[in-house]
Each structure stands twice: as structure tokens, then as C-alpha cells.
Amino acid sequence: MRTVTAMAGMLPVRFPTHAVDNPLAGMVGRVSLRPVSRRPIRRIVAAPDKFKGTLRAAEVAAAIGHACWELGIDCTEVPMADGGDGLLDALGGPNRTSTVTGPLGDPVRAEWRLSKGTAVIEMARASGVTLVGGAAGNDPLNATTTGTGELIDHALDAGARRIIVGLGGSATTDGGFGAIRAITAIARLKQVELLVACDVTTTFTDAAEVFAPQKGATPAQVALLTRRLHRMTQMFRDDFGVDVTTIPGGGAAGGLGGALAALGGTLLPGFELVADELDLYDHLDGADLVITGEGRLDDTSSAGKVVGGVAALAAEYGIPVLAIVGSDERTDRSTPPNLDVASLTDEFGEAEAFAEPKRLVEQATASWLAARR
Numbered sequence: 001m002r003t004v005t006a007m008a009g010m011l012p013v014r015f016p017t018h019a020v021d022n023p024l025a026g027m028v029g030r031v032s033l034r035p036v037s038r039r040p041i042r043r044i045v046a047a048p049d050k051f052k053g054t055l056r057a058a059e060v061a062a063a064i065g066h067a068c069w070e071l072g073i074d075c076t077e078v079p080m081a082d083g084g085d086g087l088l089d090a091l092g093g094p095n096r097t098s099t100v101t102g103p104l105g106d107p108v109r110a111e112w113r114l115s116k117g118t119a120v121i122e123m124a125r126a127s128g129v130t131l132v133g134g135a136a137g138n139d140p141l142n143a144t145t146t147g148t149g150e151l152i153d154h155a156l157d158a159g160a161r162r163i164i165v166g167l168g169g170s171a172t173t174d175g176g177f178g179a180i181r182a183i184t185a186i187a188r189l190k191q192v193e194l195l196v197a198c199d200v201t202t203t204f205t206d207a208a209e210v211f212a213p214q215k216g217a218t219p220a221q222v223a224l225l226t227r228r229l230h231r232m233t234q235m236f237r238d239d240f241g242v243d244v245t246t247i248p249g250g251g252a253a254g255g256l257g258g259a260l261a262a263l264g265g266t267l268l269p270g271f272e273l274v275a276d277e278l279d280l281y282d283h284l285d286g287a288d289l290v291i292t293g294e295g296r297l298d299d300t301s302s303a304g305k306v307v308g309g310v311a312a313l314a315a316e317y318g319i320p321v322l323a324i325v326g327s328d329e330r331t332d333r334s335t336p337p338n339l340d341v342a343s344l345t346d347e348f349g350e351a352e353a354f355a356e357p358k359r360l361v362e363q364a365t366a367s368w369l370a371a372r373r
Contacts, residue, residue, distance in 0.1 A: 039320070041288045041372055044068050044075045047280060049306035050086045051295035051326050054357045057086055063358045064291050064324070067365035071373070076283050080292070080306045083197030083270015084168025088113060088122045090274055091164065098154045100147035101182070103127045103171035104139055112151055118162040119155035123148040123253055124169035127178075132171055135216035141224065143171040143215070145256050149182025156188055163189075164277075165260060166270065167198040167253040173212045173225045175204070175232040176259020183263070190264040197270035198252035199304035204244040205229050207251030215254075229255055236262045271309035280313070290314045291365060293324040297341065299331055311339045324364050326353055342368065 046064035050057040057079035068075035081090035088094055094111030102108035108131055113120040124130065126147030132138045148165070155163050172178070183189055202210045208217070208225035217225060232255070236244045242262040244250045249267040250258030261267055275281065284290065292310040294301065302308035307323050314321045321339045327350075328343035344353035344360045353360060 039288055041073060041369065043287050044073055045078060045280075045283050045287045045290045046075055046292075047078045047080050047283075047290055047306070047310050048293040048324070049080050049082065049295075050089075051293070051357055051361075052085075054295065054326070054354065055361070056089055057081060058089065059358055060293055060324075060361055063361040064293075064365045067362045067369065070366060071369055073369065076287075078278050078280055078283055080278070080280070080310070081166075081270065081274050082168075082199045082305050082309070083166045083268075083273060084199060085122060085124050085128075085166075087164075087166035087197060087270065087274065088120050088125070091120045091277055096154075096158075098151060100126050100150040100154075101144065101178075102131050102147055103129070103143045103145075104132055105142075105144070108147060110147060110151055112155070114155060114158050114160060117160060118164065119158070119160035120164045120166075121148065121151045121155065122166045122168075123256060124166075126151050127172050127253075127256075128169045129171040129215055130169065135214060138171050138216040140171075140173060140212055140215050140217035140221050143254075144174050144178035145170070145172045145176055145253070145259075146178035146182045148256065149179030152179065152189065153183050153185075156183075156185060156192070160192060162193040162195070164195045164197065164273070165265070167196060167257055168270075170211075170253040170256065171215055172256065173208050173215065173217070173229070173254035175207075175229050175255035176253075176257075177232065179256060180259055180263070186263060194260060194263065194265035195273060196249075196252075196257060196260045196265045196267045197273045198249045198257050198267055199270045200252050201248040202251035204233065204247065204250035204255050204258035207255045210251065211254060269304050269309075271304055271306055275309065275313065284314065284317050284319060287317070287319055289322065290319055291322045291324065293361070295326040296329060297323065297325040297327065297343070298329045301330070314338060322365075322368055324361055326357060340368075 046061040048060040061077035061079045065075040065077045081087045110126040127145045240262040244258035311321045323341045327345040342364045
């Protein structure tokens with residue numbers, strides 16, 4: 001979290017302290033959005049997600065913060081994530097690297113974090129589909145979560161008392177079997193707090209049908225993987241006394257969610273976990289506006305994603321929200337009364353939005369705020 005304090009008269013920026021992933025209305029000039037309320041804006045919380053492929057969440061927050069500072073408005077920057085890729089950056093960034101087994105068996109160097117007894121692991125960095133070149137380069141039947149289990153094992157060896165694992169972007173549908181085999185001391189894992197961040201509610205036995213096609217699986221392979229997951233449920237009952245078929249989110253990351261739950265993990269909505277870790281609730285207290293955003297706003301953005309989570313949370317506090325997004329691809333562009341949306345693609349064109357997203361985020365922020373002064 002970073003706080004940008006801008007006093008009247010434009011004193012220097014102060015960066016205190018601790019470090020740590022709906023219709024359009026118009027804006028002033030090229031960006032002239034309808035204001036969501038007429039309350040004076042003196043303090044803003046910037047809580048965006050990443051713009052995937054173009055900007056990290058911290059870069060989006062910094063662009064918003066700079067625009068606020070230029071206008072003499074205090075801004076607290078809280079870069080967010082929903083529990084998938086971007087989780088590690090949102091919770092302080094990597095400070096360790098381990099060589100582990102990649103999704104297809106080749107060694108990969110996976111970054112992770114350990115600080116004050118808490119380890120943060122993104123499973124995609126060890127078992128992600130991007131590590132094999134996407135779905136086209138994947139082997140859906142043999143992709144393994146072994147590397148993720150090895151990272152958990154490394155965290156235990158390093159003395160972690162609390163482990164956060166973010167699920168998302170996996171190449172795997174192995175039901176977490178590889179991870180379980182790689183954790184050498186299951187009993188020791190059960191002595192630490194294991195929190196599993198996921199943004200889906202898919203059950204264990206539905207994991208192949210829902211997600212495997214995105215990982216390159218053919219219909220025949222989906223059927224085979226589904227049968228394999230059904231057989232694995234008996235193993236979890238026999239070995240761990242857990243019925244993974246009843247756990248919402250057990251199918252996340254190809255069943256890894258269910259496997260970690262069987263080992264004592266607690267599955268949590270990723271946004272809520274990150275918001276709690278970063279004290280977002282406290283930062284919202286006394287804020288006049290929240291600015292959030294993501295690269296692509298679509299019909300899933302309200303279901304466990306950052307923009308929907310921030311809007312819902314801000315509504316509880318009675319705070320208006322501006323969402324600055326790379327593109328707005330929702331089929332229904334109606335919005336909650338506390339939310340405005342600015343699409344960079346709609347306002348500036350696709351080429352410019354992709355070429356200079358950070359500048360345009362800052363410009364969109366400044367234009368919207370200038371209209372309120």
C-alpha cells in the first residue's frame with residue numbers, strides 16, 4: 001500500500017511506509033463521465049486489478065495516484081488481485097525463487113514470497129498453462145501440480161506458519177494429486193494455517209468439463225479426466241476422511257482446490273482474502289471515492305473479480321466508485337447506482353489504449369476528477 005498525500009499548494013509527494021494482483025457516461029474533453037455523486041472529493045482509494053498483459057496493478061494504482069496528486073487530492077494506493085495471477089504482486093511481490101517441477105515435468109524457476117512467517121504462492125508460477133506456451137503446448141492428461149506441492153514443501157521447510165496459495169491459470173486437471181505427493185510432511189502442513197484463494201465455485205468432479213477445454217483437452221480427454229476425478233474422490237475419503245465433491249471451489253485449478261481442502265486448507269474467495277490482507281476495509285473508512293479497474297470488463301467481472309468486489313464493498317460504505325477499464329465487453333451495460341465506468345478503448349481507440357495504457361489511465365482519472373471541481 002502506498003499513500004500519496006497532496007496538500008493545497010502542491011507540497012511534495014509523501015510516500016509513507018509499509019509495502020505489501022455499468023453503461024459508459026462521458027468524460028471531460030475526450031473522457032467526460034457522468035459524476036456518481038456531488039460529495040466533495042478530498043481523499044481517494046485507488047484499488048485496481050492488473051490490466052492483464054499491459055500493466056501491473058501497482059502501475060495502474062500509481063497512475064491514478066499521480067493524477068490525484070496533480071489535482072491536490074490525497075490518494076491511498078492499494079493494488080488488488082482476485083486470488084489468481086497478480087496475487088503475489090499484490091501481497092508484496094516475490095522475494096524467493098525455487099526450482100521445481102513444471103507442469104509437464106521440466107524444471108521451472110518459480111518465484112514466491114516469505115515474510116513474517118507468511119508464505120505466498122501462485123500456483124500458476126509452478127503449474128501454469130503459460131509455462132507450456134498455452135493450451136496448444138499443453139498435455140492435459142499428464143499436466144501435474146507437483147511443482148505447486150514442492151513450493152508448499154519449501155515454504156514449510158523455511159518455517160512458514162501461514163501459507164496462502166492462489167489458484168488460477170493452471171495447466172492441470174490432476175485433482176491435486178501431484179501436489180499431494182510432493183508435500184513430504186502432510187502432518188506438518190496441517191499444523192500451519194493454509195488459505196486457498198480461488199474465484200470459482202466449481203466442484204471437484206466438474207473441473208474437467210468446465211476448465212479442461214481451456215487447457216487444450218479434447219472432448220474425449222475431458223471424459224477421461226472426469227472419470228479420473230471421480231475415482232480420486234474415493235482416495236480422499238479413504239486417506240483424509242474428506243468428501244471433496246461437496247466443497248464449493250474444489251474444482252479450482254483442476255481439482256487442486258479440493259485437494260488442498262482435504263489437507264486442511266480453507267478455500268476463500270480471492271478478492272475477500274486479498275482485501276483482508278491489505279486492510280482495504282480500513283482504507284475505505286473516510287474515503288470520498290474509490291477508483292478501481294481491470295483490463296477487460298465483462299459479464300464475469302461481478303462474480304468474485306476485483307471491480308465487482310470493490311463496487312460491492314464501497315456500496316456498503318456509501319462510497320461512489322469509478323472503474324477505469326481497458327475495454328468494456330459486457331452484454332448488459334447497466335450499472336449499480338454507485339458505479340461509473342470509463343473504457344479506454346471506447347474513449348481513445350484500441351490502438352492507443354494498448355500502446356499507452358498507463359498514460360491514458362492517468363488522463364481518464366484526471367479528466368473525471370476535473371469535472372467534479
